[in-house]
């Protein structure tokens with residue numbers, strides 16, 4: 596052998612190298628023992644790895660963990676596909692399951708990127724979306740009855756930024772009655788708070804970038820589904836061919852985050868409830884939106900659907916409108932001004948001057964995004980520090 600060949604493949608001795616923590620399989624491909632095994636893997640007869648865009652052991656392990664969380668205690672099994680982001684999870688699901696001519700039925704207050712994806716990209720590809728208020732069940736039923744092209748009901752609950760909830764059980768039952776799938780974005784809740792499979796949905800998507808990872812250091816997403824065949828032939832196939840696969844490093848960061856998910860969610864919920872109770876009594880505050888408050892219009896539905904707790908997201912309206920919102924944001928010191936959510940740090944956003952700046956005022960108001968509305972992703976810090984920062988900022 597020549598010295599320049601020594602840089603080639605090398606592996607550790609496999610005795611006493613079993614890792615305690617999931618390793619990052621930073622490899623684009625996998626070695627076949629012999630040609631017959633390679634053929635079987637490519638024919639899908641033998642389960643195994645060939646190429647990391649198809650499947651990677653680090654990514655698969657994290658996907659299986661999240662599928663187990665979404666089905667825990669329900670006596671069912673799910674298949675999951677991790678993707679490069681929450682948006683790519685949603686796109687991969689829709690591309691894998693729908694075809695040109697099919698329609699989606701959804702709500703107006705979805706995550707902004709999802710609305711744009713549905714209107715822009717999916718619309719261009721011949722998959723139209725009908726938007727309606729999914730809390731209005733008779734209208735939903737009338738739309739289904741009048742349009743047999745609707746093949747997917749896509750919902751989000753609680754939804755940004757007023758934390759409005761929709762009835763998952765009623766909507767999935769209705770979708771099934773009219774031969775459509777029901778999919779949900781469970782990013783705000785995580786399976787610790789809400790398990791949508793218990794209420795009959797077919798698919799769950801997450802931006803794992805948010806609470807599931809929790810530390811704001813990775814971007815990834817996941818599709819979880821109950822029908823193994825559709826997950827394999829639709830969703831996994833779309834992921835593999837469009838190349839929306841998750842990087843093993845991003846999956847590994849998510850894996851680390853998942854280890855503290857239960858502890859974090861408990862604290863997020865406690866802090867958010869305390870902050871909501873506090874803000875509701877504050878003289879500068881007009882209104883607080885938090886599903887854990889009995890003044891929230893969807894409180895009893897949230898109680899039924901979210902047995903694990905009401906989550907870490909809340910929003911509130913300042914009496915002083917737009918100017919008060921801007922002034923409050925400028926005085927924030929302890930919390931972080933950032934357009935993401937679900938981190939261990941408290942993140943604060945004034946939608947009218949940031950995420951919804953480009954949205955016409957009328958459309959913005961229709962979805963409850965008033966001039967003085969402030970959204971908070973309540974972190975896991977000591978609640979006294981979060982309260983103190985807001986009190987000094989609202990002066």
Ligand SMILES: *Cc1c(COP(=O)(O)O)cnc(C)c1O
Nearest residue numbers: 680681682706780782802804815
């Ligand atoms: C952030 C987010 C997404 C998009 O996820 P990315 O990881 O940023 O692509 C989708 N849905 C909800 C509810 C989100 O909060």
